Amino acid sequence: MSALGRLPLVAQDVECLVRHRLAAPELRVAVGQLVEPETILAMAADGLPRSARIALAAELGVAPADAARYLVRALGERVEAGEVVAVRRRGLRSQEVTSPIAGRLVTLDAETGLLTVVTDPPRRAVPALVAGEVRSVADDAVTIRAIGDLLLGASLLGREGAGPLIVLADRPDRELPAEEFDERCRALEPFWGSATPTRLQRALVDPSADWPFPFGVLMLEGFGRLPVPEPAFDFLAERTGRWVALLSSASLGLDRPACFVSSRSLQGQPLQPVALVPGAVVHLRLPARPGLGRLVSVPFVARQPDSLAFRAVWVERDGNREIVPVDLVDPVAADA
Amino acid sequence: MHGAVAISCNQGMTRIVLADRVEGEPRLLGTVAVPGRDVETGLAFAEERFGRRLLAEERPIRPRGLLGDGADAWIAVGSPASVPLLAVLAIAPDPLLTDLAKRAAEAAMVETHWIDATQVASLTALVQQLVELRPRFLLLTGGSDERAWQSAMVAVSNALGDAFDLEVGIVIAPEAIQQLVAKTIGDQVELMGVDPTTSQPAEVVRAVTSEFRSRVATLLSAELKALELDRFVDRATALERALAFLVRRADQRVALVDLEQGMLGIWARSEGMLTLYRAGRDLEQGALGLAALGPETIARWLPFPMTEEDILDWLANRVMTASPFLFEWRDQLIATAAVRALVQDLASAGPPSGMREDLTLVVLGPRLAWLPAELALLCALDGFAPLPAGGLVSVALDEADLLATCGALAEIDPGYAATLLERDALFPLAHVIVVAGDAMEGAIAVRGEVRAGDLVHRFAVPWGSLHVLPFPSGRSAELLVEPEAGVRIGSLEPGVAIEFAGEAALGWTRLGIVIDARGRPLRLPDDPPVRARRIRSWLADLGVAEGVMR
Numbered sequence: 001m002s003a004l005g006r007l008p009l010v011a012q013d014v015e016c017l018v019r020h021r022l023a024a025p026e027l028r029v030a031v032g033q034l035v036e037p038e039t040i041l042a043m044a045a046d047g048l049p050r051s052a053r054i055a056l057a058a059e060l061g062v063a064p065a066d067a068a069r070y071l072v073r074a075l076g077e078r079v080e081a082g083e084v085v086a087v088r089r090r091g092l093r094s095q096e097v098t099s100p101i102a103g104r105l106v107t108l109d110a111e112t113g114l115l116t117v118v119t120d121p122p123r124r125a126v127p128a129l130v131a132g133e134v135r136s137v138a139d140d141a142v143t144i145r146a147i148g149d150l151l152l153g154a155s156l157l158g159r160e161g162a163g164p165l166i167v168l169a170d171r172p173d174r175e176l177p178a179e180e181f182d183e184r185c186r187a188l189e190p191f192w193g194s195a196t197p198t199r200l201q202r203a204l205v206d207p208s209a210d211w212p213f214p215f216g217v218l219m220l221e222g223f224g225r226l227p228v229p230e231p232a233f234d235f236l237a238e239r240t241g242r243w244v245a246l247l248s249s250a251s252l253g254l255d256r257p258a259c260f261v262s263s264r265s266l267q268g269q270p271l272q273p274v275a276l277v278p279g280a281v282v283h284l285r286l287p288a289r290p291g292l293g294r295l296v297s298v299p300f301v302a303r304q305p306d307s308l309a310f311r312a313v314w315v316e317r318d319g320n321r322e323i324v325p326v327d328l329v330d331p332v333a334a335d336a
Numbered sequence: 337m338h339g340a341v342a343i344s345c346n347q348g349m350t351r352i353v354l355a356d357r358v359e360g361e362p363r364l365l366g367t368v369a370v371p372g373r374d375v376e377t378g379l380a381f382a383e384e385r386f387g388r389r390l391l392a393e394e395r396p397i398r399p400r401g402l403l404g405d406g407a408d409a410w411i412a413v414g415s416p417a418s419v420p421l422l423a424v425l426a427i428a429p430d431p432l433l434t435d436l437a438k439r440a441a442e443a444a445m446v447e448t449h450w451i452d453a454t455q456v457a458s459l460t461a462l463v464q465q466l467v468e469l470r471p472r473f474l475l476l477t478g479g480s481d482e483r484a485w486q487s488a489m490v491a492v493s494n495a496l497g498d499a500f501d502l503e504v505g506i507v508i509a510p511e512a513i514q515q516l517v518a519k520t521i522g523d524q525v526e527l528m529g530v531d532p533t534t535s536q537p538a539e540v541v542r543a544v545t546s547e548f549r550s551r552v553a554t555l556l557s558a559e560l561k562a563l564e565l566d567r568f569v570d571r572a573t574a575l576e577r578a579l580a581f582l583v584r585r586a587d588q589r590v591a592l593v594d595l596e597q598g599m600l601g602i603w604a605r606s607e608g609m610l611t612l613y614r615a616g617r618d619l620e621q622g623a624l625g626l627a628a629l630g631p632e633t634i635a636r637w638l639p640f641p642m643t644e645e646d647i648l649d650w651l652a653n654r655v656m657t658a659s660p661f662l663f664e665w666r667d668q669l670i671a672t673a674a675v676r677a678l679v680q681d682l683a684s685a686g687p688p689s690g691m692r693e694d695l696t697l698v699v700l701g702p703r704l705a706w707l708p709a710e711l712a713l714l715c716a717l718d719g720f721a722p723l724p725a726g727g728l729v730s731v732a733l734d735e736a737d738l739l740a741t742c743g744a745l746a747e748i749d750p751g752y753a754a755t756l757l758e759r760d761a762l763f764p765l766a767h768v769i770v771v772a773g774d775a776m777e778g779a780i781a782v783r784g785e786v787r788a789g790d791l792v793h794r795f796a797v798p799w800g801s802l803h804v805l806p807f808p809s810g811r812s813a814e815l816l817v818e819p820e821a822g823v824r825i826g827s828l829e830p831g832v833a834i835e836f837a838g839e840a841a842l843g844w845t846r847l848g849i850v851i852d853a854r855g856r857p858l859r860l861p862d863d864p865p866v867r868a869r870r871i872r873s874w875l876a877d878l879g880v881a882e883g884v885m886r
Contacts, residue, residue: 053467055459058490100464114494155656197645201652205624222656224649287653288664301381309368309381310661325661327371 005273007254009283009330010235012149015268016260018130018251019143023048025126031137035128037162037243037262041142045121052101057113059097060088064113070097071115075105085115129162129245131262147268149261151220151235152330153246154285156257157203158216162245165261167237173227188215197223218246218259221290229283230292231332274331276313283330284315292332293317299326337362337749339400339407341382341390342741343375343565345414345556346596348620348660350374351702352382352390353741355756356404362752364760367736369702371660373417375560395564411567413574413744415445415597416555419615420503422446422548423471427453427478427488433508433532437477440508440541442685444548445572445600446473447615453484459491466495473548474525476517477508485513489520496524503551506544508532538608545611549573567747572600572611574743578757579604581742582697585758589694591720592739593679594701598622601682603692610687617678619662619671619703623654629677636860637673637718639872639885662706665884672711675704679719693723693856694827698731699762705735709846710878713766723856727769727817727826727834730845732762764845769817769834771853773824775799781853782825784817797851799823802877806848812841815849847878 025042029035057067070086073079079099086097099105103119132146166184168176178196181188199212201223220232228236236259245260252258254271274280280295293315302312302323311326340362344351350373354365368382383390389405390397397406422444424437429452441448449469456462474492478485496502505521507514507529514529521527530543549570557568575594579602582588589605598615599622616625626634631644642650650670662668686692698716705712713731716722722729734740738761746753775781781799785792788807797803807813818833819825825834836842842849854874861867872885 051467053460053463053494055463055490055494058459058487058494097460100460112490112494197652198648201624201627201648204652204655219656222649222653224646224653285657286664287650287657288667301384309385310371322663324663325371325659328657328659328661 005275006330007152008274009332010151010231011271013147013263013265013268014150014271015147016252016271017143018146018247019141020126021141022126027137029134029142031134033134035134035144036131037127037129037245039128040125041128042126043123044126046124047121049121050101050119052117054097054115056086056097056115060086060095065110067113068108073105075108078104129160130260146262147265148263151232151259153218153220153257153259154222155219156216156246156248157200158211158213160247160251161216162243165236165239165242165244167240172230172233175225216246218257222287226290281332282315283332284324285328291317296321337408337752340409340745341407342744343412344737344740345373345412350378351737352378353737354382354386362756364736364738409748410565411744412556412560412565413569413740414556414571415552416559419445419447419598420472420552420555421469422448422473422475423451423466423469424448424475425451425453427476428481428484429454430479433477436532436537436540437475437508440544441475442613443545443611445552445570445613446548453488459487462491463494472501472503474502474505476505480510480513482516485516489517493521493524496521504528506547508540569744569747571740572613574740575602576609576611577743577746578739581754581757588697590697590699591695592699595619595703596701599678599682601686603687612682612685614682619654619674620660621655623651626651626674629681633677634673636867637676637871639669639868639875641864641868668707668711672707672715675715676718683720693721694725695720695722695729696724698722698729700733702734702737705733709765710880713847717768717852718858721856721858723770723772723827725827727828729768729770731765731768733765735763764843766845766847766850767842768850768852770826771823772856773830774822780820781823782817782819782851786813786815786849788813797853799853801853802874803851804848804878809844812843814841
């Protein structure tokens with residue numbers, strides 16, 4: 001728990017170090033190089049290699065040492081999922097063994113009769129996503145110093161990405177059904193539909209599961225018909241047409257993901273927690289009733305009920321005062 | 337032993353429980369809870385709150401000092417940060433052995449994944465399934481079909497070769513099969529076995545469950561290694577031990593629900609105990625696991641309309657916020673509905689009907705103690721739907737997490753733990769008289785009289801409602817309840833009255849005495865608006881303001 005301050009919901013001209021983790025990269029940039037969001041940092045593996053073990057000897061009913069005789073594809077060759085890799089003739093019948101995954105036949109263990117297939121993860125070009133200067137290059141990461149404006153989100157589902165910002169809604173509480181996505185969002189259309197929330201929810205529970213969309217989703221407030229926080233809506237509306245990046249908490253070294261709009265400034269302020277002081281406008285991330293309020297106390301240790309100790313603040317909204325845990329309070333802006 | 341500190345480590349909450357002798361007797365000094373799995377902050381808050389130093393150079397102070405710093409016993413109770421995965425592989429399935437494996441797996445705090453080897457397309461598919469699951473524990477069970485075992489063991493052996501971190505494999509099978517398993521995978525993994533043909537079913541279940549629980553405690557100890565505590569006890573074992581004490585000491589028939597990490601339910605009575613655990617089903621990180629119950633099962637307990645989509649959104653937001661706090665009435669009402677659906681679902685897999693409902697005490701774990709008292713009571717009454725033989729069931733809150741603490745402390749000093757449990761463990765929420773039988777909606781079901789000192793209050797409760805009889809703090813109350821014709825109190829004969837007077841007078845509770853005249857089984861109208869009105873009327877009966885039921 002943060003004792004006295006919290007990162008602001010929105011911040012302008014802040015300096016961030018964006019760290020791109022790379023697997024088996026072929027680097028294309030050097031330290032000190034200036035990069036644009038589209039600049040390719042490296043060609044790198046997209047995910048980790050998967051392997052499958054085929055119990056070849058057991059499936060064919062032969063001794064492990066004999067299993068190699070029945071291979072119909074050589075070790076080192078590529079096979080598709082469901083493709084036959086071994087055949088044993090039994091009288092008039094043939095017994096076939098297929099590969100459960102697409103990949104390369106790597107080894108056949110003579111002691112166990114186990115055939116290993118390994119997928120080579122596809123390699124992809126890794127863009128910088130933000131404009132800035134390459135600060136460090138290592139075997140597994142490239143770090144970029146970037147200056148820009150930042151909007152904190154609650155959760156990033158799927159992969160990081162970048163592109164031009166389009167704000168379709170005309171007000172923070174406008175609900176956009178799939179049919180209202182205009183031609184500028186045509187690429188999203190096939191993926192957006194009534195089943196989308198369920199698929200997003202599944203991704204929330206099992207981040208390791210295959211992400212069903214070719215784009216990431218930054219959740220600002222939560223699931224359901226919740227208005228976008230007004231400061232967040234204003235932030236986005238003011239930056240329409242600019243290039244924005246959706247970055248994970250790990251890339252930013254923060255405890256939450258963010259939307260980052262690169263600027264061309266040379267100097268930025270470090271992103272720092274904002275003191276929670278009376279009078280500050282704050283955004284409350286209370287699931288049932290998110291919204292804006294005004295602090296009327298400094299943080300204190302609340303006990304409610306008696307045994308639960310947590311850092312909290314008194315917040316005033318709609319004429320009422322309520323205790324809110326500090327963890328659910330975001331100062332709206334760095335200068336609040 | 338003078339003073340003790342228990343660290344209760346759970347998924348969304350860490351608690352520090354401090355006990356010490358007061359006038360010679362072990363008493364609870366207090367519990368401090370902090371959000372998250374954060375022992376350091378918890379201990380710091382405890383030091384601040386109790387004005388005692390507990391750590392010196394980041395190590396527990398022991399023994400307890402003259403001024404009260406430190407403690408003589410330091411224990412941890414709970415479960416590791418992530419619930420270990422158990423794969424149960426049923427080979428040549430035998431219904432009896434499958435049932436034993438199920439009971440053993442359900443009583444340990446593990447996430448269970450079932451694989452029926454006869455339903456897997458090929459050995460390769462079985463290998464792949466195991467490799468992708470990467471279980472920490474493996475339970476192998478099946479009959480005496482050696483061929484089936486041999487081919488399954490080839491698959492297990494191949495999967496083990498893929499370097500996943502399998503800690504232990506347990507075999508429930510005849511001795512000859514155990515030997516076969518040992519021969520094929522014995523050099524790859526630590527194996528244990530139990531022969532169901534020479535052991536009683538209950539012994540088999542107990543042996544397997546104990547082994548998994550001990551492994552779970554070991555994982556917890558590895559996580560808290562730096563603290564050098566005296567003992568690490570898994571939560572299920574600690575709670576069972578505390579409930580066994582309550583059953584022995586007061587001949588209670590108890591049911592408990594605990595939502596600290598997943599959901600744990602225990603039914604205990606002198607004839608035996610049944611423990612059921614469901615990983616990934618709670619109100620925080622496991623909230624979306626509730627979707628498996630069907631959102632409509634949650635919606636039916638709500639006093640306001642809410643679409644299934646909105647319920648799924650609410651559950652997803654619980655996962656996303658991952659905060660234990662529920663300050664808003666709307667959130668609390670939805671949580672209460674979810675808990676009732678969860679408990680009902682768990683109870684349906686619990687003891688046989690009849691035993692399941694015949695309860696004298698329902699205990700709600702510390703997480704439910706944060707709900708408003710009226711809502712906590714409904715979690716107990718609607719979830720377990722108790723129908724006590726004698727008509728009276730008490731509902732209590734384990735607010736301070738003392739049941740698990742005392743169950744764990746008993747490993748070090750049983751006498752100390754027993755006294756602490758008796759004195760301070762349960763906070764009485766309500767005594768409930770359960771009315772069953774048959775009557776017209778709105779017709780008088782029971783009449784009676786409650787006396788607390790000079791105060792005498794007569795009452796009549798209509799069928800289909802709840803009625804609260806509060807009585808002053810610090811007083812006991814005498815109660816007489818007389819049912820109308822055709823109406824039963826608990827499982828007593830229709831028309832038989834009950835009286836609690838003299839030595840049997842009822843002690844104080846937060847809500848008082850509640851007459852539950854809604855009948856058993858509880859029937860909810862099928863029509864959603866009518867059903868919501870019925871739920872609202874029950875909430876109003878308990879004193880919840882109409883304004884918050886939106």
